[in-house]
Amino acid sequence: MSGLIDKAKNFVAEKIAEMPKPEASIQDVDFKKLSRAGVMYQAKVGVMNPYSHSIPICEISYSLKSDSREIASGKIPDPGSIKGKETTVLEVPMLVPHDILMSLAKDIWRDWDIDYELAIGLIIDLPVVGNLTFPLTTKGEMKLPTLGELFGRGGAAADDDKKE
Incomplete structure (x- = not known):
């Protein structure tokens, strides 16, 4: 009897391993806006859903590091779902307080940029399989806004103001 149970477990494990899984990647990390609380950056995460039905996202967690120090971290609970047979772009806002930016003054x-390492954990709920975590990491440089961008004379900050 235990041999039959082992065969059934192996069969199910093989079928789950062969099942297509969503794919995710960090597409962009960029300056979003300046506020009294700090500088808001935004990461864009593209998630391709191979299934015809949408998949719920349980949570997105992030950790933004610069100079081997964590400068922003957080969790976004229940951010929605991934549309079926499409690539959904998720926006992950990250607030870096002004005092932390001052501690990075040398860099x-x-x-005029911040060298960073971003780690994102995307937890989705797959039917039959359960919760699946996609660990995503990227390194790069985030350009800081120029004074003209901060005061609405062109660039990313001015473009964002026009959209809102």
Whole structure:
């Protein structure tokens, strides 16, 4: 009898392993806006759903590091779902307080950007399989806004103001 149970377990495990799974990648990390609380950055995560039905997202967690120090982290509970047979772009806002930016002054003044490492954990709920976590990481440079961008004279900040 235990041999039959083992065969059934192996069969189910093989079928689950062969099942197509969603694919995710970090597409972009960029300056979003300046506020009294700090500088808002935004990561865009593209998730391809191979199924014909939508898949719920349980949680998105993130950790933004610069100079080996965490400068922003958080969780976004229940951010929605991934549409069926499409690539859904999820926006992950990250607030970096002004005092932390000041502690990165040496890197900022050298080339007017922040060298970063971003880790995102995307937890989705797949039928039959259960919760599946996609660990995503990327490294790069985030350019800081120029004074003209901050005060609405062109660039990303001015474009965002026009959209809102």
